Amino acid sequence: MTEKTYNVLFICTQNSARSILAEALLNHFGGGRFRGHSAGSFPSGTVNPLALATLERLHVPATGARSKNWDEFAQAGAPEMDFVFTVCDNAAGEVCPVWAGQPMSAHWGVPDPSAAEGTPEAVDKVFRDTALILKRRIELLLALPLEKLDSLAIKRQVQDIGRA
Template identity: 50%
Template sequence: MTDIKDVLFLCTGNSARSVLGEVLVNELGKGRFRAYSAGSQPTGTPNPFAIDLLNGLGYDTSYVRSKSWDEFSGADAPVMDYVITVCSSAAGETCPYWPGAPVGAHWGIPDPAGAGETEAENREAFRVAYGRMRQRVEAFLALPLGRMNLAEQKVALAKIGAESEGAA
């Protein structure tokens, strides 16, 4: 695999889980992958707990913003190689047509936004979601994608979502 592959993470609000996936793939898969995130009903701003966590871990979040998945369905949009839903509601929604017939998968992760009653509980929920997403991203990046056909890739990505700790 010599060319950079494009990955799109989808969630309803595009403020937490999809942002975590986008940043992790961009950082850990640098040079091999380029990741984006979007939502069916974007909140308009990334969740501050997600940004604080990622910044605290040393990741660049300067480019992160909450945006509609419509940005990635137009003729001038990058052609995705992989589209991964990370919340159950986005997985069940009718998605736009993705040019290039990307490999799709669902990696459900419980929503950390508003999961706790205190700031400490909310921060812990984001740490847990980050850990689950990182585990999945690392498994994805370890796949020998260049030696797999599209059907094998689809099975492998689905398996990552189904077998990872905290699958939802």
């Protein structure tokens, strides 16, 4: 029996930092059991270089990282999502497309590291801290016994992770 691969979409308005970090972290730590994707409602079209540098320092590959519109995942032939997580407050308040398969959704908001000001070291620390918050939430998701929980329990658990 093959184990299910769960598709997870991380959404942030610009899809340039937080959602990119989450996508790469999930793909790295998900062990093939999870497949991360990211998108934005108004994508910037570029990935923040500090997000890529942060992933590199954490030894997390960001192969193929690109800023893309969430419409890509609402089209026919797109991967069917099992989970959709907003990682910024703006995206959480927006009207999302209708996702095939009715995925579980939750808000996992974190402050925008791209808005950080200060010395280069201070800004790097904000990016690292953001990545570590997302990594911890992803570790909690990965630890859930999804195959043993009913949908209401899963929904409650993934919402609680976003509050942690």
